[in-house]
Amino acid sequence: MTAEVFDSGEHPVGVIKNDERVRLREGSAVLRISDSEATSITEKRSTAIDDPSEDTRMILNMGPSHPSTHGVLRLILELQGETVERSKPVIGYLHTGMEKTAETLSYSQGATNVTRMDYASPLFTELAFSLAVEKLLGIEVPPRATWIRMLMCELNRISSHLLFQATNGMDLGAVSMMIYGWREREEVLRFFEKVTGLRMNHNYIRPGGVAVDLHDGWQNDLKRLLEIIPPRLDEYDDLLTGQPLFQKRLQGIGVLNASEALALSATGPILRSTGYDWDLRKDEPYLAYDQVDFDVIVGTHGDSFDRFAIRLNEVRESLRIVEQILEMMPSGDYRVQDKKITPPPRARIDESMEALIHHFKIFTEGFHVPPGEIYAAVESPRGELGCYLVSDGSSNPYRMHIRGPSFVNLQTLPHLMRSGLIADAVAVISSIDPIMGEVDR
Amino acid sequence: MSDSTVDVSGQRVLHPGVDEFIDLVTELKAEGFNMVVDLTAVDYSAFPNREDLPENVRPERFEIVISMINHQTRERVRLRIQIQEENPVAPSLFDLYPGTEAMEREVYDMFGISFSDHPDLTRILMPEDWVGHPLRKDFSTGQIPVQFKASKAKR
Numbered sequence: 001m002t003a004e005v006f007d008s009g010e011h012p013v014g015v016i017k018n019d020e021r022v023r024l025r026e027g028s029a030v031l032r033i034s035d036s037e038a039t040s041i042t043e044k045r046s047t048a049i050d051d052p053s054e055d056t057r058m059i060l061n062m063g064p065s066h067p068s069t070h071g072v073l074r075l076i077l078e079l080q081g082e083t084v085e086r087s088k089p090v091i092g093y094l095h096t097g098m099e100k101t102a103e104t105l106s107y108s109q110g111a112t113n114v115t116r117m118d119y120a121s122p123l124f125t126e127l128a129f130s131l132a133v134e135k136l137l138g139i140e141v142p143p144r145a146t147w148i149r150m151l152m153c154e155l156n157r158i159s160s161h162l163l164f165q166a167t168n169g170m171d172l173g174a175v176s177m178m179i180y181g182w183r184e185r186e187e188v189l190r191f192f193e194k195v196t197g198l199r200m201n202h203n204y205i206r207p208g209g210v211a212v213d214l215h216d217g218w219q220n221d222l223k224r225l226l227e228i229i230p231p232r233l234d235e236y237d238d239l240l241t242g243q244p245l246f247q248k249r250l251q252g253i254g255v256l257n258a259s260e261a262l263a264l265s266a267t268g269p270i271l272r273s274t275g276y277d278w279d280l281r282k283d284e285p286y287l288a289y290d291q292v293d294f295d296v297i298v299g300t301h302g303d304s305f306d307r308f309a310i311r312l313n314e315v316r317e318s319l320r321i322v323e324q325i326l327e328m329m330p331s332g333d334y335r336v337q338d339k340k341i342t343p344p345p346r347a348r349i350d351e352s353m354e355a356l357i358h359h360f361k362i363f364t365e366g367f368h369v370p371p372g373e374i375y376a377a378v379e380s381p382r383g384e385l386g387c388y389l390v391s392d393g394s395s396n397p398y399r400m401h402i403r404g405p406s407f408v409n410l411q412t413l414p415h416l417m418r419s420g421l422i423a424d425a426v427a428v429i430s431s432i433d434p435i436m437g438e439v440d441r
Numbered sequence: 442m443s444d445s446t447v448d449v450s451g452q453r454v455l456h457p458g459v460d461e462f463i464d465l466v467t468e469l470k471a472e473g474f475n476m477v478v479d480l481t482a483v484d485y486s487a488f489p490n491r492e493d494l495p496e497n498v499r500p501e502r503f504e505i506v507i508s509m510i511n512h513q514t515r516e517r518v519r520l521r522i523q524i525q526e527e528n529p530v531a532p533s534l535f536d537l538y539p540g541t542e543a544m545e546r547e548v549y550d551m552f553g554i555s556f557s558d559h560p561d562l563t564r565i566l567m568p569e570d571w572v573g574h575p576l577r578k579d580f581s582t583g584q585i586p587v588q589f590k591a592s593k594a595k596r
Contacts, residue, residue, distance in 0.1 A: 092566040099551075100575055100582060135450045262475050262512075265540025283515055372449055372493060375479070375508055375519060386479055388506060392488040399576075403479040403508075411543050440566060 056080060062425070064093050070167065070429070071436030075413075082421050087414045091407075094440035102400035106366030107133050110397065112203045114387075117402060118438040119200055121160040123152050124380035125402060125438075126205040128387040131286065132376035133207035136369050136391055139341065142333040143288075145209035150287045151222075151325045152195070152204065153378075154318040158229070159188040160381040161311045161318075164433045165236060168308060171430040172249050177239060184232050191221050208342050209335025222326055226319060233315060241309065250305035254416035254428035257302055264415070265408050268383025269314070270432065273299035273306035280379035292324045304416075304431035311433070314381075341367050366395035382406050382433060404438040444495035454519045456498045462507075462522050463532050469509055470537060474518065477534060479508040480544035482524075482552045487578040494521075502526035503554055507534075524554055533559040551576035 057080055064074035072093035078086040102113050114129045115122040127149060134141065141149075166181020189199040194215055196202040204211045240246045256266070258274040271278055279296040281289040297313045299306025335342050343362050344355035361367075371393040377386040383405030390399040409432055416428045444456045457465045466477075483504045485491060494500055503524035510517050524531060533556035534541040545556045546565040553574035556562055564571060573580050 092564075092568070095566040097575055097582075104582060138449065263539050265476055265478065265538065267478075278512060283512075370449075371491065373483075373506075374448060374450060375452070375517075376450075377478070384478060386508070388479065388481055388508070390483055390488075392491070398488055399483045401479075401481045403481075407543060407547075408540060411540060 057085070060422075064090070070434055073410075073429070073434060073436055073439070075425070075429075077417075077422065077425065079422060082423070084417045084420055084422055084425055087417050087425075089410050089413050091410070091436070091439050094436045096440070098441045099400055099402065102397055104396065106395045107207055107369060107397065108362060108366050110400065111206045112201075114400075114402060115201045115203050116437065117404065117441055118380065118382070118385070118406070118435045120163050120435050121156050121381050122201050123149075123156040123205055124378055124385050125387075126203065127153060128376055128378045128380075128385050128402070129389075129400070130205050130207045131378065132374050132387040132389040133369060135374045135376055136372055136389060137207070137341065137367075138370075139208065139336055139338060141209050141336050143330045144213075144332045145334050145336070146287050147325055147329050148210050148214060148334060149205055150289070150292075151322060151329070152192070152210075153287075154321045154325070155188050155191060155225075157318045157381045158315050158322075159185045159192075161315045162188070164311050164381075165240075165308075168430045168433075169240060171426050172246065174240060174246065177236070180232065180235070180239070184229055187225060187228055191225060194218075194221060206335075208338065209333070213334040219326060222322065226323060226326075229319060230316070233312065236312060241312070247305060249424075249427055250308060250431070251303060252301070253304045253420060253424045254431055255301065255303045256412060256416060260415060261302070261412065264411050266383070266412050268379070268381070268405050268409065269307050269310045270383065270409050270412060272297065272310055274302035275300050280377060280384060284377070286376075286378060291328070292321050294318075294321050304427050307431040307433075311381075368393060368395050369397075377403070380405055382435065382438075383409060402438075402441060404441060406432075406434040406436075406438045407441075410434050410439055444498060446493065446495055448493075448519070452517055452519060454521060456495055456521050456523075459522055459524060459531055462520060463534070463537075465520070466507075466509075466534060466537055469518065472511070473513050474509040474511045474516075476510050476512065477507060477538040477541050477544075478510050478517075479506075480534070480541050480548065481506050482548045482554055482576075484552060484576065484578045486526075498523060503529055503552060505531055505548065505554065529554040530557055531555070532557050535559055550574070553577065 057078065060077045060079055062075040062077055064072040074090040076088045076090060077084050098113055098117060102110055105113055110129055111126045114125040117125045162181050162185040166178045169177025169181065192202065193199050196204040196211065256274055258276040261271045261274050261276065275298050277296055277298050282296050294317045297310045297317065299310055339358045343359050348355040349359050369391040371391050373390045375386055375388045377384050384403065385405055386403035388401040388403065389397055392398040413429065413432060417425050420428065446454045448454055455465065483506060484502060485500065485504060486502050491500060501523040503526065505522040505524055507520040508517060522531065531554060533545055543565060545559055546562060548554050549556060549562055550564045550566050551574055563569065567575065
């Protein structure tokens with residue numbers, strides 16, 4: 001029995017064969033043995049304890065606070081000597097019930113909550129949430145707000161990928177890379193601090209636009225960024241990409257093909273590393289991505305090296321987009337001029353009774369959103385980040401669900417690690433680039 | 442095959458029954474919907490009068506929401522499946538789309554909806570010995586008493 005994953009069109013043909021299906025079921029996140037198997041093992045143990053062939057299989061626990069697991073990811077590994085047979089990610093150590101919390105917060109408070117999910121790229125979660133709310137409200141944000149959002153998101157993609165370069169280097173023993181990656185990321189965060197007031201967890205993109213306009217002289221700060229980062233990326237190439245040691249640690253490690261990636265719902269650099277060209281910025285353009293020129297980076301082998309190279313080159317593409325935004329940034333309002341949604345400027349409150357009422361209503365009760373359900377998706381540095389929102393007409397979301405790319409991508413881990421060495425497990429975890437705040441939410 | 446509606450953004454929403462949605466997903470897969478992007482659930486017990494369902498679909502307490510995407514036509518479709526409160530069981534999509542494994546476990550953990558034929562239906566986010574399903578509307582926040590101890594330090 002075979003099942004067509006996709007058959008025609010511009011994308012390659014991929015077919016899941018039956019043995020692959022069995023492998024998926026066996027090796028997926030299943031690391032449990034049946035009762036009969038367990039009794040037979042314990043019976044054998046009691047009779048032939050000294051049989052050395054029984055001791056070759058070992059279950060090893062890794063994490064949840066291992067330095068290479070990017071937070072609190074725990075792995076159960078089944079080892080045959082040094083080879084990883086099956087593995088299972090155990091998550092939930094960072095679960096704080098943010099989806100439940102979102103039901104008690106109003107729509108204007110919601111962005112503060114969601115920004116804490118993916119703490120390496122907080123602006124994307126804010127964007128997905130805001131787009132969903134705006135779709136339900138049926139409002140269109142002014143062009144300047146759209147372009148500011150795009151600028152900030154691309155910068156955030158750069159900072160997130162630089163963070164990946166830093167941690168990936170550190171995981172593989174290129175410890176100096178960690179310092180360099182953080183150094184360049186800090187430059188981007190400094191720009192964020194000037195615009196939003198915060199380095200992380202910005203609460204900057206809100207339903208109806210952005211919180212504040214860009215500061216005076218933002219062009220110069222941005223030009224400085226555009227001067228600093230490209231030569232440093234070339235330094236990374238010298239330090240990592242061309243190095244035989246680095247290549248040997250990554251090439252051919254953690255290989256996934258396109259049909260497996262699609263079956264496992266993997267998105268972002270993991271899907272693109274298999275040579276599959278899919279990027280929501282190109283394929284389902286949101287914001288104003290159809291007006292800027294950039295390339296989608298795809299890999300060929302689907303291994304850890306491709307995922308590394310894709311992220312490095314996506315930084316270059318994002319810089320290209322930022323350059324164009326610098327030229328094309330429109331003027332005008334930075335948030336929608338709807339009194340029911342946008343709080344009035346501070347000065348208006350002193351002189352207008354109506355402004356005071358609107359201000360009071362927005363900050364005590366919040367604005368009401370028409371009943372309905374909606375799904376909005378954006379391309380975060382880790383893949384498709386979606387927000388599913390259900391409104392019952394009140395000022396709080398009835399249900400808010402974030403489709404976290406890290407959460408879904410983590411399912412590829414057992415497949416990538418299968419039959420690899422335990423020493424490569426670290427390289428594989430790192431190449432998925434999971435952010436546990438988003439996995440556990 | 443099943444009733445279809447359109448949401449405010451123009452996306453197609455299908456409303457299959459719980460016993461027929463596997464067939465529908467199989468059909469959609471053959472049509473070219475090559476990825477299940479998202480699978481989640483909603484507990485509608487505190488919002489009984491929703492009006493966005495077709496007339497012949499009986500609203501139930503739970504609803505499983507599945508987002509699928511067709512990469513060739515760049516089309517998305519959403520499936521909303523009504524799940525009874527008395528018998529919250531749905532068939533698993535694992536054999537068609539293995540990527541739903543973690544998402545179905547999350548729904549099981551958060552809503553207590555079981556998926557038959559799922560390879561490893563256990564809690565994923567909450568501790569294994571947790572009682573209750575947090576995203577149900579009758580699971581209120583602040584249910585767990587927190588004990589604060591006064592410090593004995595002298596002032």
